[in-house]
Amino acid sequence: MTSNRPYLLRAIYDWISDNGLTPYVLVDAGQPGVRVPSHVVKNGQVVLNLAMRAVANLDLGNDRISFQARFSGVSQSIVIPVGAVLALYAQENGQGMMFPADESEAESPSLEAVDNDAPEAPVPEAGGDDDRPKRGAPHLRVVK
Numbered sequence: 001m002t003s004n005r006p007y008l009l010r011a012i013y014d015w016i017s018d019n020g021l022t023p024y025v026l027v028d029a030g031q032p033g034v035r036v037p038s039h040v041v042k043n044g045q046v047v048l049n050l051a052m053r054a055v056a057n058l059d060l061g062n063d064r065i066s067f068q069a070r071f072s073g074v075s076q077s078i079v080i081p082v083g084a085v086l087a088l089y090a091q092e093n094g095q096g097m098m099f100p101a102d103e104s105e106a107e108s109p110s111l112e113a114v115d116n117d118a119p120e121a122p123v124p125e126a127g128g129d130d131d132r133p134k135r136g137a138p139h140l141r142v143v144k
Contacts, residue, residue, distance in 0.1 A: 022090060027080050050067070
């Protein structure tokens with residue numbers, strides 16, 4: 001399956017904007033394909049305002065986020081691969097969503113088809129009390 005990150009980004013962006021708040025994106029500027037002005041990068045990360053009044057030609061695509069923004073009065077073309085997005089949140093209250101730094105490690109394992117002819121695992125028989133571990137005295141004490 002494809003990554004759900006771009007779909008979540010669009011949904012969170014719409015949710016923040018629909019509530020009249022300012023969407024901010026936290027970006028890992030060290031990821032390949034990130035194109036942002038170097039003077040705005042701090043500690044390898046950059047926070048950008050994605051509000052419609054702050055950017056032009058915003059495109060929240062499946063592979064990247066791209067837009068035009070002004071930095072010190074100079075219009076810049078910004079490109080952010082979806083995998084470089086660390087968080088999308090509302091500036092006013094911090095509500096939003098964080099994303100793992102490396103999507104490939106965070107993806108859940110893929111499901112594999114199972115052969116229907118495979119032998120079933122044996123079902124343990126309802127044994128007696130011998131199957132359960134022996135319990136000792138409790139290790140908790142009342143402290144006054």
